[in-house]
Amino acid sequence: MLYFKKEVSSLHHEEHQEVWSVRGVVRERTQSAEKEEEYMPIRFERRQKIARYLDPRTDFQETTIACEMRWDPLTGRSGRVAHGLGFHIHPLDVAPLVAASQPSCPFCPDRLFEVTPRFPVEIVPEGRLKLGEAVLFPNLVPYDEHSAITVMSQEHYVPLGTFTQSQLFHAFRVCQDYLHYAQRHPQTTYALVFWNYFPASGGTQIHPHLQVFATDTPGNTLEEELTCSLRYYREEGRSYWADLLLAEERLGERWVARGAQSAWLTSFVSQSLLTDTLILFPEHQTIVDLADEALDEFCRGLGQALGHLASQGVYSFNLAWFSGVAGSQEMCLHARLSPRLYLTPSLWGTDTTALQHLYQEHFMVQTPEAAATALQEAIKL
Numbered sequence: 001m002l003y004f005k006k007e008v009s010s011l012h013h014e015e016h017q018e019v020w021s022v023r024g025v026v027r028e029r030t031q032s033a034e035k036e037e038e039y040m041p042i043r044f045e046r047r048q049k050i051a052r053y054l055d056p057r058t059d060f061q062e063t064t065i066a067c068e069m070r071w072d073p074l075t076g077r078s079g080r081v082a083h084g085l086g087f088h089i090h091p092l093d094v095a096p097l098v099a100a101s102q103p104s105c106p107f108c109p110d111r112l113f114e115v116t117p118r119f120p121v122e123i124v125p126e127g128r129l130k131l132g133e134a135v136l137f138p139n140l141v142p143y144d145e146h147s148a149i150t151v152m153s154q155e156h157y158v159p160l161g162t163f164t165q166s167q168l169f170h171a172f173r174v175c176q177d178y179l180h181y182a183q184r185h186p187q188t189t190y191a192l193v194f195w196n197y198f199p200a201s202g203g204t205q206i207h208p209h210l211q212v213f214a215t216d217t218p219g220n221t222l223e224e225e226l227t228c229s230l231r232y233y234r235e236e237g238r239s240y241w242a243d244l245l246l247a248e249e250r251l252g253e254r255w256v257a258r259g260a261q262s263a264w265l266t267s268f269v270s271q272s273l274l275t276d277t278l279i280l281f282p283e284h285q286t287i288v289d290l291a292d293e294a295l296d297e298f299c300r301g302l303g304q305a306l307g308h309l310a311s312q313g314v315y316s317f318n319l320a321w322f323s324g325v326a327g328s329q330e331m332c333l334h335a336r337l338s339p340r341l342y343l344t345p346s347l348w349g350t351d352t353t354a355l356q357h358l359y360q361e362h363f364m365v366q367t368p369e370a371a372a373t374a375l376q377e378a379i380k381l
Contacts, residue, residue: 041236042247044268045071072269074228074240079269080363087365089313092345097199098157098206107151107207116140116149124181132170136178139211146182147213150175156207160197160317161310163208168299172287175212176295179288188214190222191287193321200316200350201340222322226331233330241280241332254372257301259381261294264301266368266375272338273351274314275364275371277305284333286323298335301379308378309339316340 047069055063067082102108106115116137118127123146129136133154139147152158152171172193179191193212196203218226232240248265249255256264256277263280270276279298284290290298302319309317318338324331343349355361 041232042073042240042243043071044073044247044251070269073244074232075224077269078361079271080361081367082363082365083273084365089341090343090345091313092315092342094157094198094315101206102156105156105205105207107205107209108156109154112151123185124178129174129177131174131177132166134167134170134174136174136212139213142213143211144213144215144217146185146188146215147211148175148178148182150178150210150212152208152210158208159310160315161307163303163306165296165299165303168302169296171208171210172295172299173292175210176288176290178212179214182214183288185214187216189325190215190218191321191323192219192222193287195317195319197318198316198340200342201318203316225322226324229324229331239330239332241334242282245280245282253369256372256375257379257381259297259301261291261297262301262381264305264375264379264381266372267336268368269362270338270364270368271336271356271362272340273363273365274312274339274341275366275368277337277371277375279335279337281333285328285331286326286333287321288323289326290333297381301381302337304379305337305375308375312374314339314341 049067049069051065051067053063053065054060065085067080070079070081071077072079106112112135113128116128116135117140119138121127127137134150134152136148136150139149150171153163153167158167175193179193182188183191191212191214193210195208195210197208198206229240236243245263249258249263254266254268256266258264261281261283263282265278265280267276267278279301281290281294281298284294306317317340319335320338321333321335322331323333341351343351355363
C-alpha cells in the first residue's frame with residue numbers, strides 16, 4: 001500500500017517549499033516498530049508566493065494575492081497557478097467565422113476530392129484513405145517527409161460538444177492505417193497525431209481535421225519526455241508512467257477516471273490556462289499498436305470531455321498523442337487535451353504571451369485539482 005508524507009525541503013530552490021513524496025511500504029511490523037520503506041521518487045513540488053500592493057479599489061489599503069509555483073515531476077519544468085483573480089471565459093460569436101470560411105473551404109465534400117492531393121502508389125496504394133466520414137490525404141504543405149491531413153466530418157463546422165463517437169473513432173483509426181503504411185519506410189520511428197480545433201488553437205481551417213506524420217525527429221517536448229522517461233527507467237528499474245498512475249490514483253487530487261484500457265487525470269503542471277487532461281494507456285507504447293477497444297474507450301471519454309468543456313464556454317483546444325518507441329517499456333502511450341481561448345475576443349487577444357511563448361513558462365488560472373473535480377462528473381467510461 002501507499003502513504004504520503006508531507007515534507008519541508010530546501011532542494012535547489014528557496015527554502016520552505018512543500019513537496020509531496022510518494023513512498024511504497026514494503027513491510028509493516030508493529031504500530032510502534034520502524035517501517036521499512038521503498039522510495040518512489042515521484043515528487044509533486046509546489047511553493048506559494050504572496051504578492052502585495054496598495055489597492056485603489058479599497059482606498060489603497062494593502063491587498064495580498066497568492067500565486068503558486070509548481071515543477072513537473074518528470075521533466076522538472078516549472079509552471080504557475082496565477083492570474084485567476086476575476087477570470088472568466090468571454091463568449092465568442094463563431095457564426096461570422098463559420099459563414100466566411102465555408103465558401104472557400106478545401107475540406108468540404110464538394111471540393112475535397114478536387115483540390116486535395118493523392119499519395120504516390122508506393123506510399124498509399126489507394127491514393128487517399130477513407131473510413132466513415134474521415135478522409136486522409138497528403139498535406140499540401142507538409143511538415144515532414146510523411147505528412148498527412150485527416151478531414152474528420154462532412155459538415156464544415158461541428159460545435160465542440162457535438163462530435164459523435166463514430167466521427168472521432170474513424171478519424172483516429174484512419175490515422176493508424178496511414179501510419180501502418182508510412183512506417184514501412186525508413187526514418188519513421190515516431191508517430192505524431194494532433195488536432196488544432198478552431199483558430200484560438202492555431203487551427204487555420206474551421207472544418208475539423210487532424211495532422212499526422214511519421215518521422216525520425218519527434219520534436220522537443222516528445223523527445224524530452226522520452227529522454228526523461230528513459231533516465232527514470234534506468235535509475236529506478238520501472239516506468240515513470242506506471243509510478244505516476246499509482247501515485248495519482250492514491251492521492252486522488254487530480255484523478256478523473258479509469259476505464260478498462262485508459263486512465264484519465266489532470267496534469268500537475270499544465271500548458272493550458274484551464275488545465276490539461278492527460279489520458280494514459282498503460283498497456284500500449286504507440287498509437288500504431290492501440291487496439292480498437294482502447295481507441296473506442298478513448299473516443300467515448302473524449303466526447304464526454306469535449307461536452308464538458310463546451311458547457312464551460314470553451315470553444316477551442318489542442319490535442320496531441322505522445323507515443324513511445326515500439327517494444328520499449330519506459331514510456332506508455334498518452335494523449336494531452338489542452339483547452340484554448342481568447343483572453344479578450346474583441347481584440348483577438350490570445351492566451352499565449354511572451355511568458356509562455358518565449359520563456360516557456362506556462363501558467364494556469366484554475367488549479368488542476370479543481371478541474372479534475374469537475375471532470376469527474378462528466379467522464380463515465
